[in-house]
Amino acid sequence: MPPPSTNAPKIVITPRIDRMLLSLYDVAAFVGRFFREVLLPPYEGREVIRQCYEVGVRSLPLISLTGFITGIVFTNQSRPSLSQFGATSWLPSLVSIALVRAIGPLVTALIAAGRVGSNIGAELSSMRVTEQIDAMEVSATKPFKFLVVTRVTATTLMIPVLTMYAISVGLLGAFLNVNSNEATSYRSFISEVFGTITFLDIFSSLTKSVVFGFTIGMVGCYQGYNSSKGTEGVGKAANAAVVTSMFLVFIEELFSLQIVNAIRSFQ
Amino acid sequence: MNNQPKKLAQTAETVIEIEGLYVTFGDNEVLKGVDLMLHRGENLVVLGRSGSGKSVLIKVIVGLLRPDQGRVVVLGQDVIASNDTELDQLRLKVGFSFQSSALYDSMTVRENLEFPLVRNVRNLSRADINRAVEEALDDVGLKQAINQVPSELSGGQRKRIGIARTLMLKPEIMLYDEPTAGLDPITCTEINNLINDVQERRGASSIIITHDLTCAKEVGDRVAMLFDGQFQRVGTFDEVFATDDKRVQQFYHYNFTE
Numbered sequence: 296m297p298p299p300s301t302n303a304p305k306i307v308i309t310p311r312i313d314r315m316l317l318s319l320y321d322v323a324a325f326v327g328r329f330f331r332e333v334l335l336p337p338y339e340g341r342e343v344i345r346q347c348y349e350v351g352v353r354s355l356p357l358i359s360l361t362g363f364i365t366g367i368v369f370t371n372q373s374r375p376s377l378s379q380f381g382a383t384s385w386l387p388s389l390v391s392i393a394l395v396r397a398i399g400p401l402v403t404a405l406i407a408a409g410r411v412g413s414n415i416g417a418e419l420s421s422m423r424v425t426e427q428i429d430a431m432e433v434s435a436t437k438p439f440k441f442l443v444v445t446r447v448t449a450t451t452l453m454i455p456v457l458t459m460y461a462i463s464v465g466l467l468g469a470f471l472n473v474n475s476n477e478a479t480s481y482r483s484f485i486s487e488v489f490g491t492i493t494f495l496d497i498f499s500s501l502t503k504s505v506v507f508g509f510t511i512g513m514v515g516c517y518q519g520y521n522s523s524k525g526t527e528g529v530g531k532a533a534n535a536a537v538v539t540s541m542f543l544v545f546i547e548e549l550f551s552l553q554i555v556n557a558i559r560s561f562q
Numbered sequence: 563m564n565n566q567p568k569k570l571a572q573t574a575e576t577v578i579e580i581e582g583l584y585v586t587f588g589d590n591e592v593l594k595g596v597d598l599m600l601h602r603g604e605n606l607v608v609l610g611r612s613g614s615g616k617s618v619l620i621k622v623i624v625g626l627l628r629p630d631q632g633r634v635v636v637l638g639q640d641v642i643a644s645n646d647t648e649l650d651q652l653r654l655k656v657g658f659s660f661q662s663s664a665l666y667d668s669m670t671v672r673e674n675l676e677f678p679l680v681r682n683v684r685n686l687s688r689a690d691i692n693r694a695v696e697e698a699l700d701d702v703g704l705k706q707a708i709n710q711v712p713s714e715l716s717g718g719q720r721k722r723i724g725i726a727r728t729l730m731l732k733p734e735i736m737l738y739d740e741p742t743a744g745l746d747p748i749t750c751t752e753i754n755n756l757i758n759d760v761q762e763r764r765g766a767s768s769i770i771i772t773h774d775l776t777c778a779k780e781v782g783d784r785v786a787m788l789f790d791g792q793f794q795r796v797g798t799f800d801e802v803f804a805t806d807d808k809r810v811q812q813f814y815h816y817n818f819t820e
Contacts, residue, residue: 337681422666430664433624434678434731435650441681 325517329447332440339445346449350411354457357406362461365402366468369393374476383477387487390469395496396555399462401548404507407454408540412515415446416536419519420529428520443520447512454508455501462500495558503551507544514540575602577735577767578623583632585618592618593629594791600735600769605761607770607778609802609813610788616771617661619788620737623769624658625649637734654682657733657766661740663724665712671723672708675699679730698726702756718749725756729764736760736768742777754780775814787813 308316370390377383419442422428431438466488473479479487515536522532578600585593592615600606610616621627622634625641634641639652665674675695680686686694699705702722712720721741728736738757742750754777760766761781770781778785779799786796789809795802803814 425667426660426662426664427666429621429626430658430660430666431677432626433653433656433658434682434728435653436678436681437650 321521322517325521326513328439329444329513332437333444333448337440339441342441342445343448346445347453349414350407350446350449351453351456354407354410354453355460357410358403358457358461359464361402361406362399362464363468365398365461366390366394366465366470367472369398369465370469370472384479386473386477387469387479387484388491390473391466391488391492392496394462394465394469395492395500397548399465400458400500400504400507401544402465403454403458403461403504404511404544405541407450407457407508408511408537408544411450412511412536412540413533415450415512415515416519416522417529417533419443419516420522420532423520423522424525424528439520443516446516447509450508450512450515451505452508454511455504458500458504458507495555495562499551499555499558503547506547506551510543510547511540514543576600577602577637578769579633579635580619580623581633583619583622583634584630585615585622585627586630591791593622596632596788596792598786598793600767602767603761603765604783605757605768605770605781607772607782607785608788609773609775609778609785612773614788615791616788617739620658620739620769620771623737624653624656654731655734657728657731657736659721659725659728659736659738659741661743663712663720665715665720665724665727667712669711670708671699671704671710671712671715674712674723675727675730678727682731694730698730699723701729701759702726703752718745718752721745721749721753722756725753725760729760732764734766736766738768738770738772740772741770742772742774747776750774750777751780753777757781773813 370386373386373389374383377385377389419428422442428438428442431441470479470481470484473484474481518532518536518539522528576599578598580596580598583593583596583598584591596615596619598606598619608616608619618627622629623636623641625644629642632642636652637655639648641649641652644652665671666677669677672695675698676691679691679694695708696705699708702725704719704722704726707715707719707723712723715723725738725741736757741753741757745753757768757770757777758781761768768781770777772778782799784797785799785802786793787802787810788794794807795805795810803810805811
């Protein structure tokens with residue numbers, strides 16, 4: 296009689312609930328391992344910079360285009376409603392609040408989830424399938440630190456930077472639209488914008504961008520690093536990285552809205 | 563082809579000792595009480611059908627897979643009881659050559675070879691690193707490939723670069739997973755010669771997983787046949803195949819009688 300397998304999961308509740316609990320445990324262990332390893336040397340400074348370049352600089356064209364168009368479209372779509380009340384002069388205030396509080400961080404996070412998250416998921420999954428991660432493991436080169444910690448650090452650092460950039464480009468688009476329609480001067484537009492947005496707006500926007508960046512990096516890495524074998528796993532990991540991180544970004548947006556509203560009510 | 567099986571390595575020191583190893587994936591019992599010893603300086607070939615658990619065995623040796631039960635002692639260290647740091651220390655002494663070569667496809671050959679070295683050996687100068695890379699490439703006869711990326715290499719070249727990368731840390735034990743799979747006979751001979759060279763020049767002890775009997779005969783001091791989750795026959799090449807066991811004979815005739 297062979298000994299019982301210690302690898303086989305033991306059924307405690309039902310197989311389905313067991314699997315769900317085991318998955319949650321896996322995710323928690325993965326996140327915990329990140330926080331443990333990010334603090335311990337050796338630090339992968341050079342690889343973090345390389346990943347920051349991949350995440351940040353390579354996303355600039357897409358973020359520039361989407362941010363700029365979002366600024367123009369949002370301004371254009373808001374104008375008819377405001378003009379009914381003769382309040383088109385409020386356009387800079389409205390657009391800046393919308394861009395800083397919600398649209399900027401959200402659009403940046405969604406673009407990053409699509410571009411960066413899928414890229415990380417597919418790359419790590421393909422490395423898993425072709426045994427490159429195992430090769431790092433057996434040569435004692437700590438693949439988790441080299442592949443996961445660096446990528447999550449890069450997304451956590453770069454998504455807030457990209458968000459601020461997207462907001463700036465969005466405001467530029469909005470200004471060009473307002474300038475061409477209402478002949479608002481640059482000075483007046485800037486003064487309206489900075490007269491409206493508060494420190495809390497910028498701080499909350501940056502904070503949630505950090506959370507979005509961490510989520511996108513972590514989800515992409517988790518899906519890729521734990522991908523099942525086979526080429527099918529690569530596609531599934533990339534897809535799951537995008538879908539899961541987009542879903543989580545929206546949930547986090549909802550939570551951050553509640554928190555910021557609660558803070559505002561105290562002010 | 564060298565038709566004379568190799569002589570048994572003359573050393574009694576054991577570098578790998580496995581006792582009662584059981585590995586199960588779901589309902590599939592892959593290894594059912596495997597016992598194995600590898601002596602210093604010896605080349606041990608593990609033969610067996612596809613899916614018989616040969617690769618699983620060497621993955622357990624380096625701690626990539628955790629067995630359900632059993633004892634695995636490598637260079638005096640209990641692999642199963644080791645923590646991550648202890649495992650990493652042990653892995654510096656054990657090289658693993660993957661069936662797929664597992665070269666890092668985003669890096670050049672030079673970067674692939676440098677990777678384990680610069681991340682494990684401190685205070686190396688650029689000149690030391692370059693020298694080590696060039697020596698390793700020289701050993702596998704691929705100096706000209708130094709700036710190429712893996713996608714530009716042939717299957718045989720990738721295998722040799724994979725072995726060169728493994729040799730960068732000067733391991734005491736080498737584990738080869740299907741080193742000649744999918745290669746033409748000439749390249750197979752080159753790989754076999756390389757495995758023998760690693761044994762003779764570097765004094766490494768090796769486990770070679772294969773179902774290529776020519777490779778087994780050319781490189782193996784001992785051969786172990788894995789069937790039904792256990793080693794059914796262990797000995798020199800001739801001893802292992804001197805049997806009426808149908809499965810063993812099928813193995814032999816497919817390779818040598820056709």
